[in-house]
Amino acid sequence: MKDENKTPPKRVPAIRTVTINGELVPYEDARVPITAPGLTFAVCVFEGIRAYWNEDQNQLFVFRLNEHLERLHFSAKMIQLDPLPPIDDLCKQAVETVKANEYRADTYIRPQAFVDEFGGMFAKGPVTTTIAAYPRSRMRDFHDGTKVCVSNWRRLSDNASPPRVKATANYLSSRLAGLDAQSKGFETAIILSESGKVSESTGACVFIVRDGILITPPVTAGILESITRDTMMIIARESGMTVVEREIDRTELYATDEAFLCGTGKEITPIIQIDQFVVGDGAPGSITKILQTAYDDLVCGRSKDHEDWITPVY
Ligand SMILES: Cc1ncc(COP(=O)(O)O)c(C=O)c1O
Structure with a gap:
């Protein structure tokens, strides 16, 4: 049956x-x-x-x-x-x-x-x-942005199941946080470390923009040392932006002008809402959009910068 x-x-x-x-x-x-x-x-x-x-x-x-x-x-x-x-x-x-x-x-x-x-x-x-x-095509939320919540699951720690290792076992934690977020109507979650600071999302790193400055948690915040995060920091600095790696409090997520997720899968996905708080004016922010364009030009081979980052297949 x-x-x-x-x-x-x-x-x-x-x-x-x-x-x-x-x-x-x-x-x-x-x-x-x-x-x-x-x-x-x-x-x-x-x-x-x-x-x-x-x-x-x-x-x-x-x-x-x-x-x-x-x-x-x-x-x-x-x-x-x-x-x-x-x-x-x-x-x-x-x-x-x-x-x-x-x-x-x-x-x-x-x-x-x-x-x-x-x-x-x-x-x-x-x-x-x-x-x-x-x-695999472009992320659905690339242009319109996504809504995330802060998970009540905590991020793994380097002393238990080191997140900088891209091991299959680490993704149980991401799965639990992601499913919980989806059951509450969000697309995914931002996960805090055991000490309550922002770590990363289920399969991507997090950037916020406050007063024009890009801020992202350091590599000691229980994150995967993301290649897209590295790319974003390099291209943002090359465009004259200030990038700071430091701890981020939960309330800074709610106070931020802009925010985005970044990772190979997620690409550069603007965040337009975190829990019940709308980010900025509820649309992808201007700095986020500049970085998306720069990223897109690089990955599609339209930029003359960092040509060593792209490998032609044919
Ligand atoms: C947990 C986690 N964090 C961050 C990232 C982003 O890493 P990358 O930019 O190297 O793809 C990923 C994706 O692989 C991930 O699974």
Whole structure:
């Protein structure tokens, strides 16, 4: 009998080919054994990378590919996986994976490294690396902004489950905060640290703008050391803006003139409401919009600045 309460299966995007341990294989053949510690104990690290299609240049550009794969290596080292393939090899594999699928649209690339086959929670190998890529378009809230709440879940700490490690296990915390936010009608949440200061969102970092100054929590605030956050700080400073990394109080979120989330997935998403407080005049702020445009020009290969940040696929 049909179970009406069952969540309908999510459609897998049309992925033709993925990479497993350096080999291109059909997506249907990419399977994880149910005994893998990567599954049971979340002995797994991963990355999320975006590539942007530039119609005028008939080209797909991957954004800061090298930095993402450096972070994958760092994460793997922190959870003591056996050594991964060299970063250069993984970069080539990422590009080849996208190419094999012939994507000519904005694309998301998901590398993972996990302990495969069979073992306990302390197993360091055998490590399997996988790379999947699929079309992923612009965030829905990019232009109109999003509404977030402050979570009553607390952020992980460096002494427990270090957030600067992009480990699968860390995302339980994000899931709990995100589901809680959605049940209250918000898109996602901003999470405070155990000491009550702003940390980050479920899958993105946070910036606020007060009196024209960009403020973001420091890397010691329980955040992932975000590549987009780094990008934003660099391009904001290059545009003559002042950027400060410091603790942010909860009430500063409510008092802020502008705010935005930033991350590979979220891109630069303006925040227009935090809990019951409207941010600014309830529309994306002017500084946020300037930064969005600069970011967009960079990632789509329209800017002459930082050309080393983009890798052409074709
Ligand atoms: C928890 C968390 N914070 C921040 C970010 C943003 O990091 P990045 O800009 O490197 O994608 C992400 C996304 O990967 C994330 O999952």
